[in-house]
Amino acid sequence: MRQNPSFTLGDPDELKRLVRENPWATFVSAPSTGLVASHYPVLLDETRAELSLLAHLGRPDEQLHELGQHELLIVVQGPHGYISSGWYDEKPAVPTWNFIAAHFSGVPEILSDEENLEVLERLVDHFEDALPSPRRMRGTLKDSEYADRIASGTVGLRLTPTRVVAKQKMSQNRPDHIVDTIMSELGGDSPYASEGLLREMRIVHERRRAAR
Template sequence: MRQNPSFTLTDPAELKRLVRENPWATFVSHTAEGLVASHYPVILDDTRDELSLLSHVGRPDEQLHELGRHELLVIVQGPHGYISSSWYDENPAVPTWNFIAAHFSGVPELLSPEENLDVLERLVDHFERELPSPRRMRGTLQDSAYADRISSGTVGLRLTPTKVVAKQKMSQNRPDHIVDAIMTELAGDGPYASAGLLREMQLVHERRRAAR
């Protein structure tokens, strides 16, 4: 991902927020057979101070990706959307695309069966807690026994990245009146309105304006 100073994202707290709010990730490996990509949920390992991701893959993806033998790239993407040049009063002007994304890379640690079960339980709890009646992996003896039985079809992993490339492109290179015009359009009812992207722009520009 091409980087430039205006849009570089390095704040660990913001990177963690990106993962928490956008847990569906893309895994990419460069293997002996060529490029391989898969898609899995990720959560943060909150037992560690450094940014560390937990996930699992279904067999035989651990073989397809050759996990543990080389670097794995995990891509996490947040809200994004088209920004029309018709929204601001510059002439000439071109459209663009605003987005937030992070590339986490490193050699993943493969987890033991016991650690994998713990990660699976934490994954289920992480997503079920949003529901009015969460169904936990260990909620009943029957569910618990079933989880123990099928967990052998998965491989748990932990990725503590050795390289992070992240970008938060939210029109930081535009003057306030253009930023405000873009946010008005995102808050509207047009074809490219986006509440998620609007929220990201608000977070970025509220901080920028407060820091002046």
């Protein structure tokens, strides 16, 4: 991903927030057979101070990726959307796309069977907690026995990235009055309205304006 100093995202807390709020990720590697991409949920390893990602791959994806033998790229993407040049008062102008995304690269650590089970249980709890009647992986004896059986079809991993490239492109290169117009359009009834993207823009620009 081409980097631009104006849009660089380097705040570890913001990177962690990105992962927490957007756990569906793309896994990319370049094994001996050629490029491979897969899609799985990720969690932060909250037991570690440094940014580490926990995940699992279903078999035989770990063989396709030659998991643990070379670098793995995990791509996490947040809200994004089209920004019309009609929302600017500048002429000439071209449209753009605002987005937030991070690329986490490194050689993953393969988890033991016990660690993998813990991560799977944590993953289920993470998403079930939002439901009125959460279904736990070990909620009943039968659930627990079933989980133990199917866990063998997965391989757990921890990625503590050695390289992070992250970008938060939220019209930081535009004057305040144009930023306000863009946010108004995103929060209105435009075909390209986006509450998620509007929220991200507000976070970025409220912080920028407060720092002046």
